[in-house]
Amino acid sequence: MTPAEQPVGSGSISTSSITIQDTHHSDPTNQATGVYVTVHGHFYQPPRENPYLDAIERQPSAAPFHDWNERIHWECYRPNAFARILNDRGEVVGIVNNYEYMSFNIGPTLMSWLERYDVEVYQRILEADAKSCERLQGHGNAIAQVYNHIIMPLASDRDKRTQICWGKEDFKSRFGRDPQGMWLAETAVDYATLEALVAEGIRFIILAPSQAQRCRPFPNTNDPQPEWLEVGGNQIDPTRPYRCYLRRGMGNSDIPCPYIDIFFYDGPISRDMGFSDVVYNSHHFAGRIGAAVRGDHRPSQLISVATDGETFGHHKKGTEKTLAYAFTQEFPSQGWTVTNFAHYLSLNSPTWEVELKPVTAWSCAHGVDRWQDDCGCGGEGGVWHQKWRRPLRNALNWLRDQLVEVFEEYGNKLLRDPWQARDEYIQVVRDRSPENISRFLSRHQTHKLTAVEQVDALRLLEMQRHALFMYTSCGWFFEELSRPEGTQILRYAARALELAGDVAGVQLEKGFLKRLASAPSNVDLFKHGGEVYRQLVQTAQISFKQVAAHYAITSLFNSQNSSLSAHQKRIYCYTVNEIDYKLQRMGALTLAVGNLQLVSEITWESENLVFAVLHLGGWDFHCCIQLFTGRRDYSQSKEKLFTSLQQASAAQTILAMTQVFGTEAFNLQNLFAEERHRIMRLLSQETLTRLDQLYTQAYRDNYGVLMAFHRDELAVPQELQVAAEIALGYRCMTTLRSLEQDITEPQTCWNHIVELEAIATEAKHLRCRLNIPEGKQMLEQLILRLLWRLLYDANGSCSTDIQCLERLINVSYQLNIGISLHQSQELYFSCLQTQIVPLCQTAIANEEDPSQCLQLLKLGQKLAVDVSAIVDQLK
Numbered sequence: 001m002t003p004a005e006q007p008v009g010s011g012s013i014s015t016s017s018i019t020i021q022d023t024h025h026s027d028p029t030n031q032a033t034g035v036y037v038t039v040h041g042h043f044y045q046p047p048r049e050n051p052y053l054d055a056i057e058r059q060p061s062a063a064p065f066h067d068w069n070e071r072i073h074w075e076c077y078r079p080n081a082f083a084r085i086l087n088d089r090g091e092v093v094g095i096v097n098n099y100e101y102m103s104f105n106i107g108p109t110l111m112s113w114l115e116r117y118d119v120e121v122y123q124r125i126l127e128a129d130a131k132s133c134e135r136l137q138g139h140g141n142a143i144a145q146v147y148n149h150i151i152m153p154l155a156s157d158r159d160k161r162t163q164i165c166w167g168k169e170d171f172k173s174r175f176g177r178d179p180q181g182m183w184l185a186e187t188a189v190d191y192a193t194l195e196a197l198v199a200e201g202i203r204f205i206i207l208a209p210s211q212a213q214r215c216r217p218f219p220n221t222n223d224p225q226p227e228w229l230e231v232g233g234n235q236i237d238p239t240r241p242y243r244c245y246l247r248r249g250m251g252n253s254d255i256p257c258p259y260i261d262i263f264f265y266d267g268p269i270s271r272d273m274g275f276s277d278v279v280y281n282s283h284h285f286a287g288r289i290g291a292a293v294r295g296d297h298r299p300s301q302l303i304s305v306a307t308d309g310e311t312f313g314h315h316k317k318g319t320e321k322t323l324a325y326a327f328t329q330e331f332p333s334q335g336w337t338v339t340n341f342a343h344y345l346s347l348n349s350p351t352w353e354v355e356l357k358p359v360t361a362w363s364c365a366h367g368v369d370r371w372q373d374d375c376g377c378g379g380e381g382g383v384w385h386q387k388w389r390r391p392l393r394n395a396l397n398w399l400r401d402q403l404v405e406v407f408e409e410y411g412n413k414l415l416r417d418p419w420q421a422r423d424e425y426i427q428v429v430r431d432r433s434p435e436n437i438s439r440f441l442s443r444h445q446t447h448k449l450t451a452v453e454q455v456d457a458l459r460l461l462e463m464q465r466h467a468l469f470m471y472t473s474c475g476w477f478f479e480e481l482s483r484p485e486g487t488q489i490l491r492y493a494a495r496a497l498e499l500a501g502d503v504a505g506v507q508l509e510k511g512f513l514k515r516l517a518s519a520p521s522n523v524d525l526f527k528h529g530g531e532v533y534r535q536l537v538q539t540a541q542i543s544f545k546q547v548a549a550h551y552a553i554t555s556l557f558n559s560q561n562s563s564l565s566a567h568q569k570r571i572y573c574y575t576v577n578e579i580d581y582k583l584q585r586m587g588a589l590t591l592a593v594g595n596l597q598l599v600s601e602i603t604w605e606s607e608n609l610v611f612a613v614l615h616l617g618g619w620d621f622h623c624c625i626q627l628f629t630g631r632r633d634y635s636q637s638k639e640k641l642f643t644s645l646q647q648a649s650a651a652q653t654i655l656a657m658t659q660v661f662g663t664e665a666f667n668l669q670n671l672f673a674e675e676r677h678r679i680m681r682l683l684s685q686e687t688l689t690r691l692d693q694l695y696t697q698a699y700r701d702n703y704g705v706l707m708a709f710h711r712d713e714l715a716v717p718q719e720l721q722v723a724a725e726i727a728l729g730y731r732c733m734t735t736l737r738s739l740e741q742d743i744t745e746p747q748t749c750w751n752h753i754v755e756l757e758a759i760a761t762e763a764k765h766l767r768c769r770l771n772i773p774e775g776k777q778m779l780e781q782l783i784l785r786l787l788w789r790l791l792y793d794a795n796g797s798c799s800t801d802i803q804c805l806e807r808l809i810n811v812s813y814q815l816n817i818g819i820s821l822h823q824s825q826e827l828y829f830s831c832l833q834t835q836i837v838p839l840c841q842t843a844i845a846n847e848e849d850p851s852q853c854l855q856l857l858k859l860g861q862k863l864a865v866d867v868s869a870i871v872d873q874l875k
Contacts, residue, residue, distance in 0.1 A: 036336065085329075092825060112430075152188055152196075166423075207265075207360075244260050410504055459603050725771070737778075782808065783809060791831050
């Protein structure tokens, strides 16, 4: 057991003894007494979408996952939605939704991704906030965040406002309530940012203790001029809320002074959470928090800590279990109330005021220089400089100002108030359905817009969205401009200036490149930001022709008729209307010619294009694209191309394509990465199958030799060992695919499981390591499907299904391919109290045969769920 799996001091826990306790005492949530604890998680991932495709492409550094969002999701976001409490045997005795107990903000760009990727976890997060509202007098755990994590003190006033408006609207559309608090990116703050927050109705924020300058109690009759206490060196007391007044010396004391309330998290504990092992053990964690409790007889106090939410599970594996046990067992056992900032503020209005240092952040000791200067923060141990930061900031500011001029000049012709339209454009970002976009344009248009004007209006608003995204803080956070984070913000900048050119005809790229050239790179290959842009940004730009080429090449692989079916006629954020399509094969050659209309779902711009794609066999493709110039031209071109194909000559066909389309051509390498990889796998499949069969034959022919080497404990020749592993992996995958097809047929399903058991035994004897990640996923899903059928399908055969499940679980572990049964475990646990326990109680009450109940409980043991107390009752 790791410390996170079994909290020290918890003892042996059984199903009958574990309870998810209310996190308050007899004086629960409507009167402030005692010690309150808030653990805040700042959950955030930057926008990683390709600005042309509105989708995240594969990131090899995140392997074996598709991208970093997906990897961190399975290490952090999902585990916190289903955090285990384990007994001393490693069995589950409780599953806790940590979001129900922790204060949290989840960046809107991350929430959008979660909504698309894992709706179950997304719903758990929304439900957690709703339950915390019920428990804490209407004050939910979730707070909002400035939209795409820009450094607010460095933003223009307009950008500050839009970031807050978008963060608020995104929050409200998800959680169904207005946010009371808002997380500032990197907790970066100045008084202008506070003004913007107050103007939008934000009641409180959370800062680091180092950001306070001085504080004092509110004046009262006994002390009308209390003395200011200097706390600039982290000395501020973080156990109480503070009020920050925004404008002093207004001359008339009768005019209410605007203010915002501020919580300062406990710096030492928060630092320990990130940089020590305190969060690996809930008993130690509670002890660390208890050490911060003040013994000065005040009626109530708040111990609050804050850190990156990804700490729990991603940076520190398994620590979501620490939180779950602390929230439900350790903290209540100390008599502490688990709360959130909004709830504590409702019980404890500030009695102290605070003044902040001018410009600060939690991750830079130099104010906010980490995002604009060579301050040393984020450097590679002093090896690499960050002299590129200031020129990058200057270049983006120049571009922003140029885009403002374009937006105002052209936006005023189309939109009644362009800046208000931008502030409300989040409604379109959240819902890009044609109906919603039409409603939005109708509300904001100066007159009934033509189709061309609608496109221009959407281009302008998208230009501004990318102008905001190009300031995402991650671009400056690390040591080098050419990292993925810096490249990504430059891609957003490139898309913004491209859209400006489409609407206004202005050419801003040359001026932007000139300014980037003064941003020196640490990498010799790039030299400066201009080269980073040319090599990593310009090469990633996508045109309508590339989208059409993608469609043309993939059409050869998408159905027997080589034409996409209706539900496939979408390429990322482009809708494809196939007007005409014809395919012919001549020997090894395949030629497809078509006419299609592409429409961007984002800007509504469209193009009518003609394509021809020639597959010469293997990896060799020749694809040409041109604008549609009329039915007659298209028909003549199509006839010419298919006539040339009749000669069965690749050279003649390519010559005809060149005569019709010109010299520009696309090939497999021009496809978007995801589809390119799919087609590469398809093209390789025949070769791989043939190799699998050859390895299988070599394995069979030399099986006796292999066994002899193992019997005499000699090193097996690599060639034979590889042949065995590939052959057994191939056999295993073939069996799993058959099992997937026959999962509803009990006898056939049983035969496949017997075959898997034989494979597992062989692999064990020959010490083979099966490298079949696809097989791992298939097994996990097959077990989940069988379990769901057992628990929810009244037509299923309970006894047979249980036996199949048990043997399938056993063989999954025997195959030693890293199986994870977490989702099956969660499904079983969710049914334990609602279905299985009542079934067992009925059997006991009616003195019925308990064998079926015992089978179900034995299955629970296979899934590592603690059912011992129920088993004891049945015996």
